[in-house]
Amino acid sequence: MLSSYVQLIGIDNIIVENTNAEPGKYLAEYGVYVFAITVGGNVLCIDTNDVKEGDASVLIADSNFCSYNEVYDCIEIGIVPEMLLDDLSNNGIVRLNYMNIKKCLNKIDDSCLDFMMKLSNEEYEDIEEFLE
Template structure:
């Protein structure tokens, strides 16, 4: 908790430095509503009901995932509330926005089944996710995905990856769909931080200058 306090205080110092009214700065983070927090503490219960794409049975995989305590503690005590864009053009989401994004927005609603939870977006509409499959020292890694990475193919009734590195695409024939899987997610989505707290620290220290240019395909 001490580390999270230091990170949030650094954010607030930056906001004041950038000319935001101190009264507004004090409203930038706040205690979460416990009902809203369920989108982190009860993934299956929330998203099996709220997903606009998957049926409840499709999301049985979510029962095996637990969002690590450091993530839950951050949102419980310091939920982002109407934050301005941060370094690199990154916007941290409030809990209600996290629920809506992962229930109904592309590509986040496709990722949720595979244990990725979008927690932020970029100016260009790309998404930043915690990967609950890759936990190190009780923290998830953080990855970024191009908004055009995958889409639903109505004709084939599959989620098709359409914006992948050449070395991945070369493994498929021209008329063969690249069907979304966790293996593809792991091999295609760039990791921007080894842990959630390091991601927040990098944001607070303004280390991300242009995250889209640095990490995404041109």
């Protein structure tokens, strides 16, 4: 665990996070992949849809960001910014899709390389502040 409360995870755990664990297994379907975990169990992801010059952006997702909704047989976003709730809601739920992921998740950095440099230089005090 780094001083910013981030743990970079190894390849085996990256596979588990993106194939079996929530929210990673759902986000991965849209090209958003978990590569690190915070002390609170939240996940840091690279967005392979948002790549500039071979460098992806970094997003943060609450551990409860999305889950399977049995009633509607879909993946539902459970944590939606209040100001977007009315615009995104359909039948009282917000379905997971890439457009809604972009609207609901906070971006930490436009560049994974810059993010890793800042992380290694301990420029982040508490990465979970980006959830707010």
